[in-house]
Amino acid sequence: MTAADFLSIDLPAILVAVLSATSCGLLGNFLVLRRQALIGDAISHVALPGIVAGFLIAGTIATLPLMLGAMVAAVIAAGLIEIIRRAGRLESGAAMGVVFTTMFAIGIVLLEQTGASNAHIDAEHALYGNLESTLWLGVTGWDDALTWEALSQLPRQLITLAGVTAAIAIMIVAFYKELKVSTFDAGLAASLGLPVRTISTVLIVVVALAAVAAFEAVGSILVIAMFICPAATARMLTDSLSRQLWLSVLVAVIAGVGGYVLAAFGPQFWGDTDSLSAAGMIAVVAGLLQTAAMIAAPRYGILSRAIRRRTRQLDLPA
Amino acid sequence: MPGELFSILTFQGGYNTSVVLAGVIALGIGGGVIGVFSFLRKRALISDAISHATLPGIAIAFLIGIALGGTGRNLALLMAGAATTGALGVLCVQWIRDYTRLPEDAAIGTVLSVFFGLGIVLLSHIQTLQAAGQAGLNSFLLGSTAALTAGEAQLIGGASLVAILIALLLLKEFGAVAFDEGFAAAQGWRVTRIDLAMIGLLLAIVAIGLKTVGLVLIIALVIIPPASARFWTERLGRLVALSGTFGGLAGWLGGSLSALLPDMPAGAVIVLAAAAIFTISLLFAPRRGVIAWGIRRLRMRVRAASVRGLLAMADGYLPPDGLSYRVVRWRGYIDGDARITESGRTAASEMRRQDRLWQTYRTRHPEAALSFNPLTGTRIEDVLPADIVATLEAPSR
Numbered sequence: 001m002t003a004a005d006f007l008s009i010d011l012p013a014i015l016v017a018v019l020s021a022t023s024c025g026l027l028g029n030f031l032v033l034r035r036q037a038l039i040g041d042a043i044s045h046v047a048l049p050g051i052v053a054g055f056l057i058a059g060t061i062a063t064l065p066l067m068l069g070a071m072v073a074a075v076i077a078a079g080l081i082e083i084i085r086r087a088g089r090l091e092s093g094a095a096m097g098v099v100f101t102t103m104f105a106i107g108i109v110l111l112e113q114t115g116a117s118n119a120h121i122d123a124e125h126a127l128y129g130n131l132e133s134t135l136w137l138g139v140t141g142w143d144d145a146l147t148w149e150a151l152s153q154l155p156r157q158l159i160t161l162a163g164v165t166a167a168i169a170i171m172i173v174a175f176y177k178e179l180k181v182s183t184f185d186a187g188l189a190a191s192l193g194l195p196v197r198t199i200s201t202v203l204i205v206v207v208a209l210a211a212v213a214a215f216e217a218v219g220s221i222l223v224i225a226m227f228i229c230p231a232a233t234a235r236m237l238t239d240s241l242s243r244q245l246w247l248s249v250l251v252a253v254i255a256g257v258g259g260y261v262l263a264a265f266g267p268q269f270w271g272d273t274d275s276l277s278a279a280g281m282i283a284v285v286a287g288l289l290q291t292a293a294m295i296a297a298p299r300y301g302i303l304s305r306a307i308r309r310r311t312r313q314l315d316l317p318a
Numbered sequence: 319m320p321g322e323l324f325s326i327l328t329f330q331g332g333y334n335t336s337v338v339l340a341g342v343i344a345l346g347i348g349g350g351v352i353g354v355f356s357f358l359r360k361r362a363l364i365s366d367a368i369s370h371a372t373l374p375g376i377a378i379a380f381l382i383g384i385a386l387g388g389t390g391r392n393l394a395l396l397m398a399g400a401a402t403t404g405a406l407g408v409l410c411v412q413w414i415r416d417y418t419r420l421p422e423d424a425a426i427g428t429v430l431s432v433f434f435g436l437g438i439v440l441l442s443h444i445q446t447l448q449a450a451g452q453a454g455l456n457s458f459l460l461g462s463t464a465a466l467t468a469g470e471a472q473l474i475g476g477a478s479l480v481a482i483l484i485a486l487l488l489l490k491e492f493g494a495v496a497f498d499e500g501f502a503a504a505q506g507w508r509v510t511r512i513d514l515a516m517i518g519l520l521l522a523i524v525a526i527g528l529k530t531v532g533l534v535l536i537i538a539l540v541i542i543p544p545a546s547a548r549f550w551t552e553r554l555g556r557l558v559a560l561s562g563t564f565g566g567l568a569g570w571l572g573g574s575l576s577a578l579l580p581d582m583p584a585g586a587v588i589v590l591a592a593a594a595i596f597t598i599s600l601l602f603a604p605r606r607g608v609i610a611w612g613i614r615r616l617r618m619r620v621r622a623a624s625v626r627g628l629l630a631m632a633d634g635y636l637p638p639d640g641l642s643y644r645v646v647r648w649r650g651y652i653d654g655d656a657r658i659t660e661s662g663r664t665a666a667s668e669m670r671r672q673d674r675l676w677q678t679y680r681t682r683h684p685e686a687a688l689s690f691n692p693l694t695g696t697r698i699e700d701v702l703p704a705d706i707v708a709t710l711e712a713p714s715r
Contacts, residue, residue: 037423094362101538105589225431277442283435
């Protein structure tokens with residue numbers, strides 16, 4: 001593998017994977033703690049009709065209309081779920097299931113009926129993403145990698161994702177206290193005068209933003225995995241929110257890099273020349289990390305709990 | 319085209335189309351019937367974990383099929399693979415929920431994304447094999463009725479019927495556990511086993527329906543019909559019957575439409591048919607529907623406004639706000655010059671008497687009075703026995 005290959009093929013893909021994983025992983029902490037983990041699932045499904053509608057209205061596959069479309073769809077879906085839950089007195093899981101399957105179905109029908117499927121939007125692409133096609137063209141080696149000309153050709157998704165990740169990190173730092181209080185104790189937050197409902201609406205919108213930015217590159221399934229696995233892994237390891245946030249970023253980065261490397265180069269170990277789906281492999285690596293944490297976490301892991309239970313039994317007075 | 323649609327709907331669209339349509343209807347009924355129980359258990363989204371967890375099983379079954387020398391496209395084998403990893407997925411959800419500090423929604427999300435990720439990795443491996451029939455695997459994502467052979471449709475229909483039959487045989491057990499787990503356990507039912515049977519049936523219907531509806535949307539088949547049926551009834555038997563009917567209806571309409579328009583993914587069309595039934599139920603159901611609820615609320619506000627207006631008139635004032643003024647004017651208690659009419663005077667003094675009686679009742683029987691809302695203008699003679707009203711009329715001791 002030459003430096004040019006690495007820089008133009010592997011590096012952008014790894015960076016896109018890591019940035020998607022980080023932005024979704026950071027927000028996932030709040031979703032998991034608020035018991036809204038499946039909102040990420042719902043939103044990444046309803047993004048499809050939004051993206052198709054954005055394409056149909058704007059007529060191009062430029063990033064902005066597609067992202068706007070997806071965010072509008074996410075907000076509509078969140079509103080519909082709330083309306084059906086209240087007006088229909090349905091449990092939130094069922095309300096969510098009704099809304100996101102229906103909107104996804106609408107997205108598919110729109111896609112097939114309007115010929116949008118010929119324009120690089122198709123349902124399978126939306127599910128799997130296309131990490132392998134983020135290419136950094138015009139770079140030939142380490143020497144010219146930092147020239148203005150090469151940098152200006154960085155893949156569009158990479159720049160979008162970098163911006164979104166930075167925005168999310170800034171938002172979390174700026175509103176850390178508000179997010180923390182409203183997540184752990186909504187009642188206390190309300191009594192302190194915090195706008196609890198606005199905070200949760202904004203959170204949904206930002207989740208939609210992160211989902212859509214990551215969606216194009218890595219597909220909806222990896223988005224769902226990244227909303228949940230890093231946060232759940234970190235939650236197994238610590239009780240402190242700030243530590244949990246840092247740990248989730250670490251897990252996201254390890255999963256992103258590790259998954260990509262395994263998918264791209266793993267098959268070569270057993271003599272296969274083809275590579276595997278990187279998005280899928282990243283989700284698998286994240287799942288393995290979470291499994292390891294669930295089993296072996298120092299305090300809350302299954303093993304240490306079993307050991308504690310046993311020693312406590314032995315300590316009983318005779 | 320309407321004529322063609324009609325002939326498909328009435329099973330005159332050719333042998334193959336008719337068999338496929340019958341299979342899809344049976345599947346819809348099965349999804350509706352079996353979905354009721356996880357819906358009542360408030361675990362509707364467990365099916366989301368199951369359906370996504372089937373993907374690696376499908377891929378593994380395909381690889382096994384090839385290794386055995388076949389094409390890997392044997393539907394029964396693929397269904398078995400799907401059910402195996404689907405079951406594994408459910409077990410993982412239960413394990414995470416029961417043995418770690420993570421809640422069930424995080425467990426469902428973990429399982430669905432990680433299993434699906436594994437499935438995608440395996441599919442990307444299969445794509446490199448250049449094996450025959452691998453293109454057919456994509457139909458498991460979004461579903462297709464066009465690719466179904468008559469034999470496969472018979473398998474789907476038959477398996478659905480068996481699942482429905484088992485669900486109906488276990489109706490009493492399922493009902494007891496779904497409505498009151500503690501009660502069922504106290505009655506000596508084996509709750510864990512019944513739960514397992516319930517999930518087993520859910521798993522079966524997901525595996526059966528994958529090829530037709532696709533794994534992304536199959537959960538709609540077990541969530542939307544029960545959620546729609548819930549608007550119409552409170553009784554378990556009727557709920558199951560209605561949910562099954564709605565599911566079958568969605569299968570019938572959606573299956574016919576997608577036979578007519580082969581480009582349309584069957585799953586999406588079936589789900590949209592189910593969603594239409596849901597919307598109708600949400601809006602128009604007689605008691606729990608949104609419109610009925612809105613009318614009830616409106617009526618309540620008008621009655622409360624009339625009470626407000628009349629009480630103010632009894633004290634010699636005009637109704638205090640716009641709504642109560644309009645209501646009282648509309649009923650002819652005030653004339654166009656804002657003067658109280660003869661009938662208005664009678665109504666106001668009667669309302670004053672009612673209000674006094676209610677107040678006395680509230681002071682003397684505060685707890686019993688909690689069951690009534692006097693603001694809606696209920697006449698006390700209509701809800702309390704005459705002798706009690708007589709004691710309220712009498713001056714206090």
